[in-house]
Amino acid sequence: MTIIRYQVSKPVLQGNERAYVIDAIDSGWISSSGKYIEKFEESVSEFLGIEGGIAVSSGTTALHLACEALGVKRGMKVIVPAFTYVANANAVSYCGGTPIFADCDPDTWNVTLHTIDQVWTSKTVGVILVHLYGLPAPVDKIKELCNQRGVWLIEDCAEAFGASILGKKVGSFGDVSTFSFYGNKIISTGEGGMVFAKDAAIRKKIRVLKGQGMIPGKSYWHPEIGYNYRLTNVASAIGYGQMEDVEYHLAERVRIAETYMNYLRPLRDRGIIQFPAHQEGYENVYWLFSILMTEESDINRDDLSNILLKDYGIETRPFFVPMHKLPMYSREGIALPVSESVSKQGLNLPTYSGLSNENIKEITGAIKELILG
Numbered sequence: 001m002t003i004i005r006y007q008v009s010k011p012v013l014q015g016n017e018r019a020y021v022i023d024a025i026d027s028g029w030i031s032s033s034g035k036y037i038e039k040f041e042e043s044v045s046e047f048l049g050i051e052g053g054i055a056v057s058s059g060t061t062a063l064h065l066a067c068e069a070l071g072v073k074r075g076m077k078v079i080v081p082a083f084t085y086v087a088n089a090n091a092v093s094y095c096g097g098t099p100i101f102a103d104c105d106p107d108t109w110n111v112t113l114h115t116i117d118q119v120w121t122s123k124t125v126g127v128i129l130v131h132l133y134g135l136p137a138p139v140d141k142i143k144e145l146c147n148q149r150g151v152w153l154i155e156d157c158a159e160a161f162g163a164s165i166l167g168k169k170v171g172s173f174g175d176v177s178t179f180s181f182y183g184n185k186i187i188s189t190g191e192g193g194m195v196f197a198k199d200a201a202i203r204k205k206i207r208v209l210k211g212q213g214m215i216p217g218k219s220y221w222h223p224e225i226g227y228n229y230r231l232t233n234v235a236s237a238i239g240y241g242q243m244e245d246v247e248y249h250l251a252e253r254v255r256i257a258e259t260y261m262n263y264l265r266p267l268r269d270r271g272i273i274q275f276p277a278h279q280e281g282y283e284n285v286y287w288l289f290s291i292l293m294t295e296e297s298d299i300n301r302d303d304l305s306n307i308l309l310k311d312y313g314i315e316t317r318p319f320f321v322p323m324h325k326l327p328m329y330s331r332e333g334i335a336l337p338v339s340e341s342v343s344k345q346g347l348n349l350p351t352y353s354g355l356s357n358e359n360i361k362e363i364t365g366a367i368k369e370l371i372l373g
């Protein structure tokens with residue numbers, strides 16, 4: 001049996017998380033009422049500088065509520081990245097809409113103004129944009145395009161909590177923005193998410209939909225089909241504790257990424273691997289530090305990943321499979337060449353608070369040994 005010495009990711013709960021969870025249990029408020037829900041919503045809203053955060057059960061349910069509140073219905077076409085986590089396309093599908101896939105940029109791995117424009121048609125009703133692996137996508141420019149053409153923009157910030165463009169945090173650009181607090185995200189509640197909406201009416205709609213469509217204050221009056229997408233007070237207690245340490249967790253990721261780059265720079269300089277893009281004014285929060293294996297490398301991505309795990313106990317994760325390669329979203333004749341190649345070459349390396357420089361030296365030592373032979 002392989003002993004995993006370095007997981008690719010893990011939650012680090014070393015502040016008041018435990019005390020707040022015990023307090024929630026002792027108070028009897030373990031379900032979806034209780035003081036920690038509001039405290040968590042307020043602390044996230046304050047940190048991001050966006051008002052009105054709505055805590056929900058996951059990043060996926062946040063996206064579903066966003067699509068539904070913005071009116072996605074059968075036959076509507078929504079542009080989503082081809083290279084992303086599956087939740088974006090699924091959220092559109094839950095509402096009966098059709099996701100249309102935009103390719104990504106070979107350096108940033110994010111969608112661009114150009115790749116969005118390429119797949120735009122008169123049927124486009126909205127765009128879901130994702131900031132992958134912590135690096136902001138050019139959301140300012142894409143929002144402008146959406147405004148010009150009169151469609152809405154959802155910003156999926158699941159992987160980019162705290163990232164910013166010219167000092168403005170991601171999540172503050174979209175008409176609706178979503179976050180995830182899954183166990184491997186920068187801030188975690190186990191399972192959880194949050195939605196922000198600029199428009200007060202949309203915000204109200206999301207609150208109603210997340211609580212079975214019930215109008216607040218009117219018991220058992222459900223004028224429309226809603227969902228139970230609520231976050232518990234216990235999960236919120238973890239999140240509130242995490243938020244007290246948010247600056248630490250963000251600083252840790254920058255340190256970890258810089259240390260990886262220091263040790264791996266020789267491979268990058270020889271063109272064997274590619275680093276995350278550095279863009280002026282774009283602050284990357286390095287959710288998972290990632291590299292791309294280029295054609296210059298003698299060992300392929302999957303072999304490297306397998307040997308790192310088997311012989312060194314170092315867990316890594318391959319990049320997402322692009323959406324149009326999944327059975328339910330595959331379509332005849334669709335070519336998204338950059339997403340396809342990035343997906344085959346990319347690898348996430350262990351990234352979590354507390355991973356020491358010494359640990360990173362060891363991990364990168366193994367990578368160099370395997371790549372350089």
Ligand SMILES: *Cc1c(COP(=O)(O)O)cnc(C)c1O
Nearest residue numbers: 058059060085087158159180182
């Ligand atoms: C993690 C993630 C989600 C969904 O999060 P869950 O909380 O697991 O539902 C959505 N989008 C992206 C890009 C993600 O990385």
